[in-house]
Amino acid sequence: MPDSTPIDPGSRPHSTLPYPPIYKDAQFVALSDWDGTITTMDSNDFLTDNLGFGIEKRRALNLEVLAGRITFRDAFREMLRSVAANGHSFQECVEVLKKNIKLDPGFKDFYRWCKEHDVPVVIVSSGMEPTLRGVLSTLLGDDEASEIDVICNSVVVEDDGKKWDIQYRHPDSGYGHDKSWAILPYRELAHRPTLFFFGDGVSDMSAAKHADLLFVKIKANGENDLANYCRENKIRHVEFTSFHDAQAIVTDVVEGKRTVEAVLEAGK
Numbered sequence: 001m002p003d004s005t006p007i008d009p010g011s012r013p014h015s016t017l018p019y020p021p022i023y024k025d026a027q028f029v030a031l032s033d034w035d036g037t038i039t040t041m042d043s044n045d046f047l048t049d050n051l052g053f054g055i056e057k058r059r060a061l062n063l064e065v066l067a068g069r070i071t072f073r074d075a076f077r078e079m080l081r082s083v084a085a086n087g088h089s090f091q092e093c094v095e096v097l098k099k100n101i102k103l104d105p106g107f108k109d110f111y112r113w114c115k116e117h118d119v120p121v122v123i124v125s126s127g128m129e130p131t132l133r134g135v136l137s138t139l140l141g142d143d144e145a146s147e148i149d150v151i152c153n154s155v156v157v158e159d160d161g162k163k164w165d166i167q168y169r170h171p172d173s174g175y176g177h178d179k180s181w182a183i184l185p186y187r188e189l190a191h192r193p194t195l196f197f198f199g200d201g202v203s204d205m206s207a208a209k210h211a212d213l214l215f216v217k218i219k220a221n222g223e224n225d226l227a228n229y230c231r232e233n234k235i236r237h238v239e240f241t242s243f244h245d246a247q248a249i250v251t252d253v254v255e256g257k258r259t260v261e262a263v264l265e266a267g268k
């Protein structure tokens, strides 16, 4: 069962960015991380590895975050600043990502299935909205890309894009964007929907524990930090490699063929 401790409104971090309205009447809501979950490759890792200080330093920082020695917020900002420091403008980053980032091969079908079955899809990301929307428009088309709710960070761009820095949604949180606040309001609803959450990485740890059914993406590159975290902390979850697999499970739950509990018990 997800954590059912009542929400303390006072613990809600100050948000510098607005939230989309919540789906009050939905029976099911699918919330998903973007980078490395909906996309096959993490766009911020791609920028850091190719245009910033490189993969070795990036992985070392990821491990520091996992060990609790540095916050995700500070590590992530350091990574992005290494890209800007190498002289890459924000617009250049958007263009590089549009060319290189691909969708999970099952996501389009999954998204359309959700739409047909009244399951809202909300993207919850630590990325910056302009890069995310740019890639989404290229991969999904402008219409579908613009209708999807996205809860993420933003960017402050100065000097014609030569100077840029991430704008955190929750600058006071160690996550920069505490993703749990995309999920928690659903727990307070009179008709609380079943919450699916899909993620793969360190930044998903805050949201992972609040989902009813947590899907953890397993990637071939071995960077499966959320899976490792869930295994170590005994957080029940289902591992998946593409949204095709996930869609089969979501379909069973939405159609009442399997319960969330049965899915978690089977671990599949």
Ligand SMILES: [Mg+2]
Pocket (backbone or CB within 6 Å): 033, 034, 035, 036, 037, 042, 199, 200, 201
């Ligand atoms: Mg991710």
